[in-house]
Amino acid sequence: MLKQLSETIYYLPNQNDRERPTLGLVCGNQYSLIIDCGNSTQHAKEFLLEIEKLNVPPVKYVVITHAHWDHFLGMNEFDATVIVNSQTNKIIKEWQDYSYDDSSLEKYVNTNQMSSMCKEIIKTDIPNRDDFKLNSPDVIFENRLTLDLGNKVCIIETIKSTHTNDSTIIYIPDEKVIFLGDSPYGTTTNSLYHFKQSLLLPMINDIQKYDAEMFLLGHESICDVDEMNIYWKELTTASRAVKSPCLESATKCFKLENKRDPNDDELFFLKAFVNDQIIQSK
Numbered sequence: 001m002l003k004q005l006s007e008t009i010y011y012l013p014n015q016n017d018r019e020r021p022t023l024g025l026v027c028g029n030q031y032s033l034i035i036d037c038g039n040s041t042q043h044a045k046e047f048l049l050e051i052e053k054l055n056v057p058p059v060k061y062v063v064i065t066h067a068h069w070d071h072f073l074g075m076n077e078f079d080a081t082v083i084v085n086s087q088t089n090k091i092i093k094e095w096q097d098y099s100y101d102d103s104s105l106e107k108y109v110n111t112n113q114m115s116s117m118c119k120e121i122i123k124t125d126i127p128n129r130d131d132f133k134l135n136s137p138d139v140i141f142e143n144r145l146t147l148d149l150g151n152k153v154c155i156i157e158t159i160k161s162t163h164t165n166d167s168t169i170i171y172i173p174d175e176k177v178i179f180l181g182d183s184p185y186g187t188t189t190n191s192l193y194h195f196k197q198s199l200l201l202p203m204i205n206d207i208q209k210y211d212a213e214m215f216l217l218g219h220e221s222i223c224d225v226d227e228m229n230i231y232w233k234e235l236t237t238a239s240r241a242v243k244s245p246c247l248e249s250a251t252k253c254f255k256l257e258n259k260r261d262p263n264d265d266e267l268f269f270l271k272a273f274v275n276d277q278i279i280q281s282k
């Protein structure tokens, strides 16, 4: 079910059990803009059906927040201008060369080009896969792009991120709403979940430049300022305590600096920063 955030902004909440991220809809007087395409044909179709029920201006633009499959595989369903940054475009290009029949999917999973979860979702939620080819994005931008949907300005900008090197955010200034995609999350490298420690503060700095009151995240739906501030505080406190690839000394350092034990979230972040140190030291 589509949820209404303000008079002109809607979102389809994430569904974690089906690897479906949050999808967004911003409506101006003349046009509408969509944020992320869904993880499959089926996901995109369900989103479009929900949009049809609303009386909103036609969807003219689609912005993809980053090149993870669950955010762009539904792309072909949208009769709109698809906008990505140049880094995202490079990765999507690889997926345009893929074939989506059973044996090809199996091959990509074996060569780690695709997760087995991705394969399963493609099998159940992309029909007619044998001749499926992913479309090309239409507009490739560097750094920043401003769109006016008709008395509704959207700022589309790349930011530094602990999740990927190709993160785009969408900021709607007059609503003080920002779509962050997955940018504030960690990432998995060689089966290790980690937060890129060197990018944490630059990312927070990038995000805090926007005067936002509501934050939409790829796999959380929505957070207010207080929730985001707690998230940043826990992340930065954990990061400060991690100076080597050793969880024991990080935990010790955390307790010394904060005069208390880390809570569950902080412990999770400590491990993720330690994993980052392990990855960086290799």
Ligand SMILES: [Zn+2]
Residues within 6 Å of the ligand: 066, 068, 163, 182
């Ligand atoms: Zn992602």
